Amino acid sequence: MGVRRNQRRLSAADKTRFVAAVLEMKAKPAASYGYDKYVAMHVAAFVGGPNTNAAHLGPTFFPWHREFLRLFEVDLQAADTALGEDGSITLPYWDWTRDNSPDPTKKAGAIWKDSFMGPKGNPVASGPFKTGSWALAPPGGSLKRALGDSVLDGNTVPTLATRAEVDAATANHGFDTFPFSEDSDGGQSVSGPNSPTAKGVAGGALPAGQYFVVITYQNGNGESLPSAPRKVCLGGACTPANTGTAIEVTAPAARPSATGYSVYVTAVGGAAGTETFQAGPILIGTNHTVTALVVGRARPTVNTTSSFRNVLEGWFPVVSRPALHNRTHVWVGMTMSGGNSPDDPVFFLHHCNIDRLWARWQFRHPGQQYPQVVPMVGIPGNRPQGLNDVLTPFAIRPIDVLNHTTLGYTYDTDPPGVAINVSP
């Protein structure tokens, strides 16, 4: 199994080998292990039809890029083999909280040396990806980077995110939460009135089987705070035997601003259309009895109280101040600030770090927390992003890539001897 390592720990020979494999990819057409198809794939994730933007601004941000990097790494290994190596090369990651200088003469800026990624410039004028040696994917052009220099790119930001910001992001217990967009909430502290309880009688209009029940707070600002999903069993064949009061879920503490709550019931497996919305919103302080379970319109089945995804993607707390992942794109700037950002090879080192941080979060918060169903309403949620929905343009679903160690790689920061747990 390949180990993805911090780029600062690569030897000079490792870096030369990585650059050679990337240049070899660049020289090949898409049908082979060509580089440019990855640029086109990422651009298409921003523009197009009803599945537009499946890669960003929602829960698929992590799984989409995980598969994107995995495919790239497979092609990188093919290029490595073609160059006479053994094909064991792996993607390195760029920890921009530590290596945060634009100056290649400093240790914290060594990534920008001519022997590796090359420096800033309009266009980049030295290193392996300099103008004349490295052409952007069609329609073409030269690689350009600002590295925080607002003279080169008036839209850049002067600094990268800090270790403290990353730590705060990975402290979020929830993977993602309603509305599954740039507005999903971060933070962890909640307080408010006593938690209500939902009780119900088994059976109803739903067939016997297992269901998830979630209580979700609502308020006038559109905020929501769902409970963790409780798995319940309905019907006489249940083990343990159904007692007639199988549904009993206590909600998390509400925020002071909460005005009511709703109860959602979903078939285990998250099949669309099996979810029902129970008699909400119900007043705070009132316990609710589920009297009938009717198959209805799909509703969000979040099981989290905050959005690690939205915080690390970089839209929280203020969308107009790019943070974390977004901030790195804006800081590198120019080529890296657009949908064609994979035109800059440092894209793959950046996203390798994002993928590593997802894995780090998963080790810290064990259990399956990816949303079963994401509502096909709202903006920009108008595309399927649930646990079992196929990710465009790949033939995989989020559930297929939750555990990175099953995909043939680990990170040098994975805790030794600890198996990743993404089970419900």
Add this chain to the structure above:
Amino acid sequence: MATTHLEHKGRSIRIDLPEGMAPPADDRCEECRKKNVAVCTHHDHADHDHVDHAHPEPEPTTPMQQMPMPGQGPAMDPAHAGHGVPFKVMIDGRSFDAFVMLSGSFYSHELPFMMYSNPGDLARAIANKLDWMEPPDGGPEKPETPQRS
């Protein structure tokens, strides 16, 4: 359609917003305007020479009440469904698609890792990108004489 004209670094900007939406505000400080910075981000500028000025924490504007909801506002191109309410930004005659997100932020695929609190900031940021973008047809990118509207 509500049209607003701006000028930024000699470029002519035209913003066509859906009817009823507020015109773009320019809440940049004097120094940012002088420097032609698209968006004031002093809070992040460690080397900014007026970091001690009074700069309130930027709050995202939320023109939810002004914004047509999907299906209630201007007709949406099906290809853009799911992206919010579309509008146009024209810079030196080039047209760029932009969107008002449900949050009230302003977004364009030209700069997909940023959202802006008002359409003027977005338009200026796109104009800044034209400073280093390759000309679309290989011809001159920026007119020698600034166009005025």
